[in-house]
Amino acid sequence: MAELFLNHATIVTMNPQREIIDDGFIRICGDHIADLGPSSRFSQPNDRMSINLDMRGKIIFPGLINTHNHMFQTLTKGLGDDRVLADWLKDMTFPAASYLDEESVYWAAVCACLEGFHSGTTTVLDYMYPHPKPGLSDPIIKAFLDTGVRGLFGRGMMDTGQQFGLDPRILQDRDAALADAERLLQKYGGRDERVSIWLAPAALWSNTEPMLKGLAELQRRYGARLTVHISETPFDRQATETLHGHNELRVLEDLGLLNNKLLMVHSVWLTDQDISQAAAAGAAISHNPVSNMYLSSGVAPIPEARRCGIPVGLATDGPASNNAQDMVEVLKFTALLHKVHHLDPLAMTAGQVLEMATIEGARALGLERKIGSLEVDKKADLFVFNPELSLKAVPMHDPVSTLVYASSSQNVEMVIVDGRIVLEGGKPTLISETETVAATRQVAENLRRRAGISIKPAW
Numbered sequence: 001m002a003e004l005f006l007n008h009a010t011i012v013t014m015n016p017q018r019e020i021i022d023d024g025f026i027r028i029c030g031d032h033i034a035d036l037g038p039s040s041r042f043s044q045p046n047d048r049m050s051i052n053l054d055m056r057g058k059i060i061f062p063g064l065i066n067t068h069n070h071m072f073q074t075l076t077k078g079l080g081d082d083r084v085l086a087d088w089l090k091d092m093t094f095p096a097a098s099y100l101d102e103e104s105v106y107w108a109a110v111c112a113c114l115e116g117f118h119s120g121t122t123t124v125l126d127y128m129y130p131h132p133k134p135g136l137s138d139p140i141i142k143a144f145l146d147t148g149v150r151g152l153f154g155r156g157m158m159d160t161g162q163q164f165g166l167d168p169r170i171l172q173d174r175d176a177a178l179a180d181a182e183r184l185l186q187k188y189g190g191r192d193e194r195v196s197i198w199l200a201p202a203a204l205w206s207n208t209e210p211m212l213k214g215l216a217e218l219q220r221r222y223g224a225r226l227t228v229h230i231s232e233t234p235f236d237r238q239a240t241e242t243l244h245g246h247n248e249l250r251v252l253e254d255l256g257l258l259n260n261k262l263l264m265v266h267s268v269w270l271t272d273q274d275i276s277q278a279a280a281a282g283a284a285i286s287h288n289p290v291s292n293m294y295l296s297s298g299v300a301p302i303p304e305a306r307r308c309g310i311p312v313g314l315a316t317d318g319p320a321s322n323n324a325q326d327m328v329e330v331l332k333f334t335a336l337l338h339k340v341h342h343l344d345p346l347a348m349t350a351g352q353v354l355e356m357a358t359i360e361g362a363r364a365l366g367l368e369r370k371i372g373s374l375e376v377d378k379k380a381d382l383f384v385f386n387p388e389l390s391l392k393a394v395p396m397h398d399p400v401s402t403l404v405y406a407s408s409s410q411n412v413e414m415v416i417v418d419g420r421i422v423l424e425g426g427k428p429t430l431i432s433e434t435e436t437v438a439a440t441r442q443v444a445e446n447l448r449r450r451a452g453i454s455i456k457p458a459w
């Protein structure tokens, strides 16, 4: 088999020793890392089909893992600025979501995956909660396959919540939604490791007890993982109490869903008791600092959760509350937010941020044996960082500090997912970026007009 050699790079492995190899090589065979180590041990391949790339002056990091997204919101970037969550949902996101169709969600997802590559993202969990019509799951999975990203598709659910302001046009028929989730689990379960299916009830207050029981049953039968927005704002806590009569963690526990297959999103307003309960159950958290700041939701207790042993992954959230797919930007915001919130520069360090974006994010998704670090036999998911592509990254004394605090997507030169080069010289290799830009602009403008969303002046 033709092999790919990346030689003379600085390799930030994120292995258990957090080893950084100053002048190293990686040998990629098929979808995995067959060998890596100091370049002094490297021998020139005999096979003429093999590709040998000189990476002098460049850094190789494990691919970044984006644990929460709503890719359809690519089409509504900037339309919901300067609002709290409830108004952002009511005035912009729900109306837009009501008019989604196959073409619009496909191009939104392709554009989101490509934008993610530019900031070193190799794995993304897309949480597709609105299904105003059938058939909107498969175009997103097609976008995963067409772009080459490692894609986790969260089949979103919501069958109640009008009393809390949820738009009835995006409520789903319970049986149809559960049947579609089961169809996807059967179709994609274990077939291609680059695509997997998750269960994704939008929130506990937007799902009835029978729906949540149906999801618990699917989890038992298929071993599927589940992700849900938890305590993004105090409203989530109150509405869940009103609908179910208990707090969010108790509702999950009573249904058997508070377990090590659970990824709680946001978790800004978790109490100390919630954190201990989640830690004891082995649940994980997806931290979305840019979105939490954008919607003025609050600061999630991430240092506290990590101290209790909860795996925390990082995420952009949907591009309508970010307004980008830029994981490099998320790295810097994560560090700065917790430093200033705790008035403590050690509350979050560059190293801890990179852990959450790589190996700890992999743990949060249950994928730590496959991705999240550069080690022999793991999947070849990585990106090549070239500090010379922007003055911001010059000079570079420490690659981890430079990546977190002084870089941008301009520095991401190459991305490899599952052993395949999906971005090279800053350009996607499997799908045309020019065509994607044109199609995305078109479907975004069509959607905005159909949904009757006006552009709010910025001042």
Ligand SMILES: [Zn+2]
Pocket: 068, 069, 070, 127, 229, 265, 317, 318
């Ligand atoms: Zn979300």
